[in-house]
Amino acid sequence: MMPSGKLARMVVANATRSPKHFVLSAFGIVIGIAAFVFFLAGTLGVSDVLLGKVFPLDQVEVIAPHTSIAGKNLSQKMNAETVAKIKARPEVKDALPRMTLQFPATGYGKFEGQAINFEVGGFTDGIPDAHVAGDPKLEPVFKDWEPDGKAMGPTCVPNTPNNCPDKAWQYCDASDNMCHHRVPVIISPTVLELYNTQVADSHGLPHIGVMEQFIAERGRERMHFWMGLGSTMMAGSNVTIDASKHREVGAILVGVSDKARRVGLTIPIGYVERWNRTFVGDKAASEYSSIIVTLRNKDKLATFSQWLQDEPKLKLEDQLGASFATAMFVITFVLLGIAFVIVIISAINIAHNFFMQVTERRREIGVLRAIGATRADVMAIIVGESAIIGVVSGTLGSLFAWLASLGVDWALKHVAPKFPFKPDSLFNFEWWIFASAVGLSILFCVLGGLLPALRASRLEPAAALAQN
Amino acid sequence: MVSPVISLRDVTKSYGQGSARTPVLRGVSLDIAPGELVALVGQSGSGKSTLLNIVGGLDKADGGEIKVLDHDYGKTGERELARLRNTSIGFVFQAFNLLDHLTCLGNVTLPAAFAAGGKDAPARGREALDRVGLSAYADRRPSELSGGQKQRVAIARALFGRPKLLLCDEPTGNLDSATGHEVIEFFQKINKDDGVTLVIVTHERRVSNIAQRVIAMRDGNIVEGAGTDVHTAGTGDDLGGPA
Structure with a gap:
């Protein structure tokens, strides 16, 4: 050779x-x-x-299938124990419980001089504060500031220019004439992307690149808006809320996180628990609406899905990503x-x-x-x-x-x-x-x-x- | 007793199959001693070129014993036969068979491509070209040379491996008289100076005239000069056409 x-x-x-x-x-x-x-x-x-x-295929949403016999709801309940059980699975990297606001609510305010109104009820989730602990920009601000539901500030006069000591973070709540901390809100990158590509140009609004930079440039006050708990913009809504329970809550957009609900708003879960209890009842305040599970490897999805059906009798929300x-x-x-x-x-x-x-x-x-x-x-x-x-x-x-x-x-x-x-x-x-x-x-x-x-x-x- | 360079016994070869089968060699036996210059003559179709190809390992015999340079072809593998052609047997063809995409030096040193080492190949190639008087043409392409020059490059390629045996098939067949004469003289020189054994298939009398022995073939048989002790001169001007 x-x-x-x-x-x-x-x-x-x-x-x-x-x-x-x-x-x-x-x-x-x-x-x-x-x-x-x-x-x-x-x-x-x-x-x-x-x-x-x-x-993202490595993120799946676990829900409880609705089951009823003779009008009796036999659906599985998802609570902290369910989250712990899911987290213990070898294929699971993280499990994020969500509790959806289960009563009508609206959002309104002004953004860049333009009035905005949107539905909040059903489009707002609560997640545990700990889940944004890894984000240094969100960790100090995304928390349940009033875990016992009581105001943290002094008394104030509502419906006048803000007379609370910290005008950026506090608002005067008309329900008790006390200064409360604004409810911190985060949005998902999807919402930001939808805003930039679909809303900003058509409404003459500025594009937002890095949210934190935008907030720093415009000021925290520009991120304020109000949440009308118990009210709705939906015509023909048959949900009736005791008018005495209606409440206007100050909110503040604090940042963007992939932990946030894909479309809608996300706030600390403590607020949702309290509000669901007040407006719907104890049951709505004790059960999670879904659990977002991050898998260690998307190839493990089938294994996890099978276990989910066999053991806790839960199921995956329809997977658009899989399709x-x-x-x-x-x-x-x-x-x-x-x-x-x-x-x-x-x-x-x-x-x-x-x-x-x-x-x-x-x-x-x-x-x-x-x-x-x-x-x-x-x-x-x-x-x-x-x-x-x-x-x-x-x-x-x-x-x-x-x-x-x-x-x-x-x-x-x-x-x-x-x-x-x-x-x-x-x-x-x-x-x-x-x-x-x-x-x-x-x-x-x-x-x-x-x-x-x-x-x-x-x-x-x-x-x-x-x-x- | 010195063992022959080439020893053939009852070598047979046919082409074609069935009823179209044509015998070309019908039991050829001969011995050629080291240092001999042998002319192989005969009519067209007498089997001269086939015999030369079989001796050079370019073609396979159907039967008989073939021993060349102490290699029994019946027991020699394809790889060993290739090595023998690379190191010990040189070929000169009537059609020169130079590769046009290579320079003269490239053609001469081509055998080195199939052997290990050979860093001195360019120097040896130039030396071989110098021997045939074409050192100035080393970087020329064969297409730029005359027929005589091409044949001399082909001879230089055959001599590159310093072979013990040179097999030439009608080497002067495509050359004019003067150039052919030069080539014949060169064959005589390398036979005398280097002791190279030459077997030349030819139908030219002037080639057979310088041979120490002439082997005549007819219809696949040797009719004259088969043994090493026989030296038979040509029998006439017409020694037969190309085989």
């Missing part, structure tokens, strides 16, 4: 001596590999946005299938080209055998030449895919309209995509060159040299 260094030199020299043959052989593979890299990086990039930011993941898998499968078909056809084309080459180079092969080449040497030379085409095609294909992605990203930035979670790039070019592209290219080129190489190695030197 010829030494590898000499084989490599001969292979490179042979592969480059006929640019026409090289281009004819490489063209299809370049297209196929470019499609492979483009599709794979594209679906990976889109999946990253969809399943990483919009519908998107399935859709993305199918799309990826189809697109990669197209790329593979191109590559396979190209490999057949390479085989055809190399068969022609072997015929054209019979005399050359005969000469090589006459001066000492073994059958294995001849085979290695032809296979090596096809592998070189694979290396170059894989590299060029990857390069073309990357260039095409730049074009698509440019169009995304300058032509496509704004939409929530619009990424800077639709592509995720992981290193392994390029590595597998070059690897696949070499594999298919070598497969294409294998049969011609076998035929070349089987040529009898005397017969090859006898060719005119």
